[in-house]
Amino acid sequence: MPKVVDPDARRREVVDALFRVVVRDGLQRTSLRAVAGEAGLNIGSLRHYFASQQELMDFAMQSMLDGLTDRLLRHVEHIGELSRHPPAERLRLAAGLLAELLPLDERRRAEVTVFLDFNAAARTNPAFKDLSDQAAAGARRLVRRVLTRLDESGTLRPGRDLDIETERLTALLDGLGLGAVRNPDVLSPQMCTAVLAAHLGDLAGEG
Amino acid sequence: MPKVVDPDARRREVVDALFRVVVRDGLQRTSLRAVAGEAGLNIGSLRHYFASQQELMDFAMQSMLDGLTDRLLRHVEHIGELSRHPPAERLRLAAGLLAELLPLDERRRAEVTVFLDFNAAARTNPAFKDLSDQAAAGARRLVRRVLTRLDESGTLRPGRDLDIETERLTALLDGLGLGAVRNPDVLSPQMCTAVLAAHLGDLAGEG
DNA sequence: CGTTTTCTATCACAGGCGTGACACAAAACA
DNA sequence: TGTTTTGTGTCACGCCTGTGATAGAAAACG
Numbered sequence: 001m002p003k004v005v006d007p008d009a010r011r012r013e014v015v016d017a018l019f020r021v022v023v024r025d026g027l028q029r030t031s032l033r034a035v036a037g038e039a040g041l042n043i044g045s046l047r048h049y050f051a052s053q054q055e056l057m058d059f060a061m062q063s064m065l066d067g068l069t070d071r072l073l074r075h076v077e078h079i080g081e082l083s084r085h086p087p088a089e090r091l092r093l094a095a096g097l098l099a100e101l102l103p104l105d106e107r108r109r110a111e112v113t114v115f116l117d118f119n120a121a122a123r124t125n126p127a128f129k130d131l132s133d134q135a136a137a138g139a140r141r142l143v144r145r146v147l148t149r150l151d152e153s154g155t156l157r158p159g160r161d162l163d164i165e166t167e168r169l170t171a172l173l174d175g176l177g178l179g180a181v182r183n184p185d186v187l188s189p190q191m192c193t194a195v196l197a198a199h200l201g202d203l204a205g206e207g
Numbered sequence: 208m209p210k211v212v213d214p215d216a217r218r219r220e221v222v223d224a225l226f227r228v229v230v231r232d233g234l235q236r237t238s239l240r241a242v243a244g245e246a247g248l249n250i251g252s253l254r255h256y257f258a259s260q261q262e263l264m265d266f267a268m269q270s271m272l273d274g275l276t277d278r279l280l281r282h283v284e285h286i287g288e289l290s291r292h293p294p295a296e297r298l299r300l301a302a303g304l305l306a307e308l309l310p311l312d313e314r315r316r317a318e319v320t321v322f323l324d325f326n327a328a329a330r331t332n333p334a335f336k337d338l339s340d341q342a343a344a345g346a347r348r349l350v351r352r353v354l355t356r357l358d359e360s361g362t363l364r365p366g367r368d369l370d371i372e373t374e375r376l377t378a379l380l381d382g383l384g385l386g387a388v389r390n391p392d393v394l395s396p397q398m399c400t401a402v403l404a405a406h407l408g409d410l411a412g413e414g
Numbered sequence: 415c416g417t418t419t420t421c422t423a424t425c426a427c428a429g430g431c432g433t434g435a436c437a438c439a440a441a442a443c444a
Numbered sequence: 445t446g447t448t449t450t451g452t453g454t455c456a457c458g459c460c461t462g463t464g465a466t467a468g469a470a471a472a473c474g
Contacts, residue, residue, distance in 0.1 A: 005441090005451070026331035028235050031431065044453050053432065113330075119389060120327040123320075124233035136390060161405070167386070167394060168402045174385050175378030182326060183343060187374060195375045198368070202409050214420090238461065251423050260462065 011049050014039050015060045023110050027117035032056070054127055061118055061131045064111060065138075072100055072142065083153045090155045091200045094146050098196060101139065101173050103180045104189040112177045143170045150203070157205030165203065172199055218256050221246050222267045230317050234324035239263070261334055268325055268338045271318060272345075279307055279349065290360045297362045298407045301353050305403060308346065308380050310387045311396040319384045350377045357410070364412030372410065379406055 017039035021030045032053055036046040050056035075097050082090055103109035115135070122132035144166040150156050176195060179187040224246035228237045239260055243253040257263035282304050289297055310316035322342070329339035351373040357363050383402060386394040 007450090024331070026328070028328070029331070032433090033431080042453055045451065047433080048451055117327060119385075120324060121233070121235070123389065124231070124236070133390070136386075140393070164398070164401050164405050167383075167398055168379065168406060171382030171386050171394075171402065172375065172379050173382065175380065175382030176374075178326075178381050178385060179343075179374070179378050182330065182339070186347070187378075191371070191374055194371050195378065198371050199375060239463090240461080249423050252421065254463080255421060 007049065011059065012063070014041070014046060014049060014056070015063050018056065018060045019064075019110055019114055022114045022117055027114075027121055057128070058131070061128065064114060065131065065135055068100070068111060069138070072097070075100060082149045082155075087153075087155060090150060090153060091197070091204055094150055095193070095196050095200055098143070098146060098169075098173060099193060101142075102176055102189075102192050102196070103184075104192060109181065113181050116178060116181060139173070140166060140170050143173070147203075150200075156203050160203065169199065169203075172196075214256065218266065219270070221248070221253060221256060221263070222270050225263065225267045226271075226317055226321055229321045229324055234321075234328055264335070265338070268335065271321060272338065272342055275307070275318060276345070279304070282307060289356045289362075294360075294362060297357060297360060298404070298411055301357055302400070302403050302407055305350070305353060305376075305380060306400060308349075309383055309396075309399050309403070310391075311399060316388065316391075320388050323385065323388060346380070347373060347377050350380070354410075357407075363410050367410065376406065376410075379403075 014035065018030060018035045021034050021038050025034065032046060033043055035056070036043040039046065046056075050059065079085075079093050079097065082093070085093060100108070101112075103112040118128055119132050119135075122128035144162065147156070147160075147162055147165055147169065151160065151162065172195070176187065176192050180189070180192055221242065225237060225242045228241050228245050232241065239253060240250055242263070243250040246253065253263075257266065286292075286300050286304065289300070292300060307315070308319075310319040325335055326339050326342075329335035351369065354363070354367075354369055354372055354376065358367065358369065379402070383394065383399050387396070387399055
């Protein structure tokens with residue numbers, strides 16, 4: 001017998017509504033009333049599930065990061081040991097994994113969009129700083145891990161400075177996300193993947 | 208005999224105050240009252256020089272872009288014809304020019320910070336869209352121009368796709384700016400220049 | 415000088431915000 | 445059943461926002 005209301009499901013619905021509002025109107029205009037309206041709830045009800053605005057924001061941001069982390073872990077697991085793949089495939093696999101961070105479809109586009117707004121707010125809103133820093137560190141770790149695996153499997157041109165290359169690839173991904181969200185017509189998904197492939201190809205020293 | 212008040216100077220002072228508020232508190236918290244307070248003016252006075260908030264924002268954004276454009280033009284002029292420099296110098300000159308877009312000192316840091324906030328707002332605020340698009344197009348044009356010059360002077364490894372390389376370098380610069388503003392400790396000015404140098408070196412096909 | 419424009423300063427208004435308080439319905443429980 | 449917990453809806457308060465209106469001082473002008 002299903003409960004009449006499932007609190008966890010409700011919270012997820014509210015977070016989904018919040019994401020839609022942030023994507024559509026921006027974080028600045030994402031008020032409790034707007035989220036409640038989008039979720040089809042009364043503001044009083046919403047406040048029963050989230051005691052304060054800050055609690056809602058934290059939960060939403062954390063939910064997004066958790067979802068992304070799960071997806072990345074599943075992707076990493078699906079790839080398995082990199083050296084068991086033919087060398088020609090390795091760059092493609094790495095690109096596919098890193099592309100989880102790029103706005104290539106509606107889902108990832110929404111993620112990146114929300115993420116950019118949260119990060120912008122985190123610069124001056126201490127309440128978001130921890131989660132934002134944690135996310136940035138996670139992205140950096142993932143990129144470094146990918147580069148390390150590629151290097152260990154002999155796929156990269158030797159002599160690379162991994163510190164620099166990590167920052168370079170991380171910045172490239174950030175920039176592609178920013179550009180693709182801002183100018184989807186110029187920086188299309190195809191262009192994003194082409195740029196990423198070109199970069200990894202360069203690192204491998206093809207040519 | 209100096210006028211008692213110079214309207215143009217006043218407007219510049221107000222814009223400077225606005226920049227300080229945006230950098231310190233974020234664009235979201237940059238209200239007319241906050242700017243007036245920062246400039247040491249009464250809000251009534253401020254409104255005498257800027258009829259509306261939108262007018263102030265537009266003027267401020269345009270001022271920043273004008274200043275940046277001037278600086279870039281002066282830098283380009285200072286470099287002169289690229290092929291008149293020794294090949295070993297060309298990458299360094301290009302890096303120096305592109306570094307005008309990176310937050311390497313307080314001035315550029317403020318510029319990039321304000322710019323990021325404006326761009327984030329432009330996504331959902333139509334009033335900022337034109338200037339934001341114009342700025343993005345300008346950056347893209349500059350990058351393409353630099354890459355074209357390097358290519359024509361034989362400094363780049365032949366066979367590059369300039370469309371892709373323009374997007375790649377533009378995204379890299381955007382990402383470096385974003386990262387350096389967000390995590391100055393990780394992405395220090397030295398690291399930024401190192402990453403940029405590494406990228407241009409790669410394009411040249413050193414090694 | 416007087417007149418006119420420019421500048422400064424203040425008040426009030428409507429609108430949106432987060433949030434505390436509270437009443438009431440509905441479900442869960444004993 | 446009655447009691448308790450959970451969920452829903454509404455009100456009001458204080459705060460901040462941009463902006464219109466307006467009065468008065470200061471400077472510029474003829």
